[in-house]
Amino acid sequence: MESQRKEIGNGVSINLTYTDKFKSNYLGIYIIRPLEREEVTLNSLLPMVLDRGTINYPSTLLMERRLENLFGANLKISASRRGERQIIRVSMEWADGRYTGEEGLDKDVLEMVKEVLFDPYTEEGLFSKTYIEQEKKNLKTRINNKINNKRSYSINRCIEEMCKGEKFSIYPSGYVEDVDGIDEKILYDHYRNILLKSQIEIVYTGHDNKMNLEELMPEEILNRESIKYVPREVIIEKSQNKNQVREKMQVNQGKLVLGYRTGIRYEDSLYNGLLLGNEIFGGGPNSILFRNIREKHSLAYYVTSNIVKHKSIVLLDAGIEYNNYQKTVDLINEALQDMVKGNFSDEDIEIAKKSVRTSSESIIDNPQMVSEFVFGKIIANDDRSLEEMIKQLEDVTRKDVIDAMKTVNLDTIYFMYGPNREVQNEKNKK
Amino acid sequence: MKKIRNDSLREEIYNQKLDNGINLFYFPKKGFTKKYAIFTTNYGSTDNKFVPLGEDKPVELPEGIAHFLEHKLFEEPDEDLFQKFSSQGAYVNAYTNFNQTSYLFYSTDNFYKNLKLLVNFVQSPFLTEENIEKEKGIIAQEIQMYQDNPKWVVFFNTLKAMYYSHPVRTDIAGTVESINKISKDDLETAYKTFYNPGNMVLFVVGDLDSEEIVKTVNSAGKDYADKLDDVERIVQNEPDDVLLKSIEERMLTSKPLFHIGIKDNELNLTGRDAVKKDIITNIILDMLFTNSSEFYNELYSDGLVDSSFGAYFTGKKTYGHSLIAGQSDNPQEVYDRIRRMFKKSDKYITEEAFLRIKRKEIGGFLTGFNSVEFIANNLTDLYFQDFLLIDYLDVLNEIKFDDILKRFNSHFREDRSVISIIWPELETGKN
Secondary structure: OOEEEEEEEOOEEEEEEEOOOOOEEEEEEEEEEEOOHHHHHHHHHHHHHHOOOEOOOOOHHHHHHHHHHOOOOEEEEEEEEEOOEEEEEEEEEEEOHHHHOOOOHHHHHHHHHHHHHHOEOEEOOEEOHHHHHHHHHHHHHHHHHHHHOHHHHHHHHHHHHHOOOOHHHOOOOOOHHHHOOOOHHHHHHHHHHHHHHOEEEEEEEEOOOOOOHHHHOOHHHHOOOOOOOOOOOOOOOOOOOOEEEEEEOOOOOEEEEEEEEOOOOOOOOOHHHHHHHHHHHHHOOOOHHHHHHHHHOOOOOOEEEEEEHHHOEEEEEEEEOHHHHHHHHHHHHHHHHHHHHOOOOHHHHHHHHHHHHHHHHHHHHOHHHHHHHHHHHHHOOOOOOHHHHHHHHHOOOHHHHHHHHHOOEEEEEEEEEOOOHHHHHHHHHO | OEEEEEOOOOEEEEEEEOOOOOEEEEEEOOOOOOEEEEEEEOOOOOOOEEOOOOOOOOEEOOOOHHHHHHHHOOOOOOOOHHHHHHHOOEEEEEEEOOOOEEEEEEEOOOHHHHHHHHHHHHOOOOOOHHHHHHHHHHHHHHHHHHHOOHHHHHHHHHHHHHOOOOHHHOOOOOOHHHHHOOOHHHHHHHHHHHOOHHHEEEEEEEOOOHHHHHHHHHHHOOOOOOOOOOOOEOOOOOOOOOOOOEEEEEEOOOOOEEEEEEEOOOOOOOHHHHHHHHHHHHHHHHHHHOOOOHHHHHHHHOOOOOOOOEEEEEEEOOEEEEEEEEEOOOHHHHHHHHHHHHHOOOOOOOHHHHHHHHHHHHHHHHHHOOOHHHHHHHHHHHHOOOOOHHHHHHHHHHOOHHHHHHHHHHHOOHHHEEEEEEEEOOOOOOO
8 A cells, every 4th residue: 555745835745545445535634733731721622612613514513414414424623642742633534435326525525624624613703702611611521531541540640750841741631720711712823823833744545536635725724934843752761760659549440550761762773672572571462461460460450561652651551459569560570670681482572573563464454544654654754664664573683672671661650549448358358 | 155245335245054063254355454253152241041051941150151251261271372373463352242252363364374273262161270260360350440430330330220130230240259159160051052153153354265264164163062053041021111210329530420221122123123123223312412413412502411422222132222321510400301302302303314314324334344343243243133234234224214203202211211320429539
């Protein structure tokens, strides 16, 4: 699957991947913003307001009805964290006319995407006050909801503690205390500002319907003067804290998160060694952690480690009984030492290679994943093809894995625990 | 293999019942890298009372046994299955729901080797007292993880309120107490009955060769002396009405969560009729509760619900329910408005809305065919209701507005509805 890239204006490019294997097409417009406290809450609120209406479909109800008539074209507007960037994405996936029996809907779909992003519903040149107030309330709820998912909450808390003072610690949904100060003018000005100053990437994956995607962008976007590109993240090489943070909450299960720094940048040749090392260490059900913590010691149902690519951080998390905290941490430390000492088999390396390869190859079976892959390469400034990436992984040696794992240093441990129920049960048994 | 084609979808499916009893389906997906296989037994958490194969008296096993057995089948005497699959470039997994237990893998190469391994391990249990004890610790953690999830608890409380005795009201994984009672004998009894090929189905999706698939499954499948057609499952007579009108609990959550459940009483349908009822009910729920509906927009503008609000219907032969879920500072008001709307719905149940939602369903279904997982998982689910997924669009197309009106009047009734609420803890629990 070949992609073409073309710059159509200052800071605006189109990325096309044509294929006939899907029954639907996918279009994403990505606006790249820095992750900063000053604008994170604005960027987080903006998609919720854009979702409320356009110039021709001035309410959620009318927008949704329009989309349903386009055979349920799936419009999504979101803001999310990618390293120290915040990405605002407007995307649409729609069933191709060859299958719905109504060809020529593509133009209507494009029109809709364009309207959502460039012609939102306004009142006297600003966003609707009513919509803004409703969505401010909804955003507060959304931010407060982070506690509902204890696992992701714990991971975010670990990042917060570990990366204090770094942009990466900024909570991607924004801050409740920053919501109140926003009004229809502040958000509208911000919206105009980001349209005029940000790098914009258009990514299309699907059937070649001879659409002219350049028409998606209004003249003023094609002729912008100065673009503010978001710089590469700052990488802290050494672990700094050796922090231990414990929080007591009303939960049944303890949530353990360990944050490590590696200092290996994704541009470094050793990064592939880290990718495989992490896979062997805690990547999946064939990993050392899974075999030890879960299968051998039955301490957890889930235990995994993940690399935060743009920050050269590894985050490991597990759900355990509170009173198994020390035992689990000790076993994790031992497992990491084993990696550093090279106590893993050649088969482990082969398995890790295959596992990464299988998930890489599967990307091309889904139009959204293809688009995300294409976009991911742009922000990482990576012009390798998928095949080249897979090939380079094949070449990773045992020494690469060990060298990479030697750089993995513990920085912060976060632990959420609850009332002392299990200890009592233990006593009762005796 | 026998070929079944659907022209509007431009897709076909192959089927053959093999000599070893395995019912095999192959769905070709040309040009896809990912290849997917899913081997399923018609055995879920609701099947814990049944007549074991070769016996004549029913037994009742501890709650959570189907899910426990799923975990245990990954145990082999001399090798680590996860590693074995991984070394062949495959990702393996399994899941248990109310009605089925499925074992699956996907890979981009070595497909036939992996397929053989899948059939082999599902058909050769290795249970020891020791490995059963070990699993109890892992599953206890899984159960506690769910117990900390307010969305899971609000959902199960709804089922507990709606049903008197139907096993759908019990947690799929059971409780820490019930799984501690599970013995080797229990697991063996369940295994020999429900893992007989007569109770199972194997679906394969991808860019593959049908003859090679048949050859692989033929050589991998075990011979079963006792052939089985159907397992006798005991389901107590479940009353039409609901057990409790409301159920409430406090948990660590930021905002009150609610589920409104409506118990179905048009049961015992199979095949096209079951699927048609399912689609009709889901179309009605979309007409009423999705963000293109006036009713939703009224609630939203009044600040009663947010974009997490939504509804769906799910049902099988012996149970069924619509669930309307969301979060709100005033769940009772949401419930009152919904019940009032049931009595005065002309504004919302319109032919225009029906036709619009129908178009959306068509697009959504077609988009699903980009995913080998979507195809295989839905094929499996509908297979046990005697229906082939590729005929789904035809059923969708034959639904008329009259069907909508009829179903609305019979199903959406206040007297069969319940509300489940999770209130936030009085103290947030932080200290």
